[in-house]
Amino acid sequence: MLALGWRYRWGCIRLLVLQGLLLLTALSCLGLTGLGIDLIRHFADPDNVPMTPFPFGLAPPTGWSPMAQVALIAGLILALELTRGALNYTYALSAGYLVHTRIVVDLRAQVYDKLQRLSFNFFDANATGSIINRVTGDVQSVRAFVDGVLIQLVILTLSLIGYMSYMLTIHPLLTFACLATTPIMWLVTAIFSRMVRPLYDRNRELVDNVVLRLAESIQGVQVIKGFGREQEEIAQFAKDNREVKDQQQGIFWRVSIFGPIIGYMTQLNLVILLAYGGYLVSRGELPLGSGLIVFAGLLQQFSSQVANLTNIANSVQQSLSGARRVFEILDAPIHVQNPVNPTPIGRARGDVALENVWFEYVPGAPVLSDISVKIAAGTRIAILGATGAGKSTLLSLLCRFYDPTRGRITLDGHDLRDLDLDELRQNIGLVFQETFLFSNTVAANIAFGHPGASQEQVETAAKIAAAHEFIVDLPDGYQTVLGESGLDLSGGQRQRLAIARAVLLNPALLLLDDPAAAIDPHTEHEILGAIEQAMSGRTTFIVAHRLSTLRACDLVMVLEEGRIVQFGTHDELLKQTGHYRLAAESQFAEV
């Protein structure tokens, strides 16, 4: 956080200079007020009250009337107050510009940039709500550290030094007597600060829950409405919301009680001043205006700065607790790293080999065990297996969403870990079980991986994916803007757009993760043609269950609990007893 503050040092220095000037003008106003009072007392009773000299040897020309001298002081105070107004205005503008327009915006961009580069491990370990909350809410906490803590602390130190030096020049002993309670206040503040930190940590977690529930209720609106669970969801949201409120009230309660305690202790200073300072004035050892009254003013300012410690202590804990979560993202290790000197492959041929590949999400629980296969370029290979057998995981390893725990995967003989990540993924077309479409035009969705693609290329890809016909029937054809997540398209249409999106890259490798999973058999039949077209000439891995798809592939791999249990052509596997024949026979029976 300090390093972050350092990055904005010029902005911070500007604020500090402004604060220094504000402090100087405040002290001058106070000094002039005291001087004015002493002058009035002198002019009223010249025999008993001695003349207080103007500071720094400055004095109005001799012969000025008492009224003119007092008016000069009043005029100076007025001019200084006007300057203070202008300085305060400039300070507010500069502080607002620094923290809101620069720090927050820069940091949010930095966090987003890192999120795009982080590997799947990070997203597996952190809920969506928590990530969103970090980018939107917690980034503000870091800002609060710069303006609510760093800058305030320096202002506080500057002011305390300024006020205390002035008090010491008036009367050192009185200064020490009046400030006797200050160390106790520091101690109370330190205890308070330590007490609220875990409360702020907990608060951020509870807010995460609210954001997560909100995000899920929007994403899962169909399920909620379909099962008539609106009331329960409302009640659950209200409960989460209440938890935040109750917990926040606990924090408010502590903060509110701490402020008055510090306020009360600062008033003790004034009692000491009245008793001891009054005694000094009565003995003529301290002038009333430039002594006691200025001292009282300085003490008030000093005390209000010390009381400001409450806010700073509170901001420190609040901002540290939020900032920890922001820096968890910024400092998170990127598991899937781009190599320093990648081997260039350009457009790959498509020879793929898995050599003794093991993979585990959780240490000690392998999801893939000792997978070894060699696939020649252009081969279409189907992957069959029960749910949880590791099919999707295998595809994730092929596009380096994760790295194998042991063993290696090669493309055209190169370990995937030696290839540039972007180049590797440019060589891969991906279609998932469920398609995510962006709120953008159909053309932009198809060209997502290749934004520079021409309309002709987009249309060719759409034709291969058997999507062209339904697209031209849409209100604005290729320029139709899809609703959020493409809700206004059917499952089959979405899958066809996904196939077009993958094909547009003209990838050497096509990975299709059960593209017909969410589609009825009739639509599946329709997109099967699209898939067959898309597969031609590319090494394809397709997770499939339908016999028609399996038959269209050159090879079939059967996975069971992360191991290859059968491997061969459709005809070969039909002759063997085992999972494949059972699956095939059950589908014949259905027909």
Ligand SMILES: Nc1ncnc2c1ncn2[C@@H]1O[C@H](COP(=O)(O)OP(=O)(O)OP(=O)(O)O)[C@@H](O)[C@H]1O
């Ligand atoms: N991100 C993850 N973190 C931890 N475990 C995971 C993760 N993703 C999958 N798994 C586990 O790994 C195993 C294999 O999952 P995978 O999704 O690869 O299976 P699958 O064969 O594709 O299943 P399905 O046919 O249901 O899609 C499962 O036991 C699953 O619970």
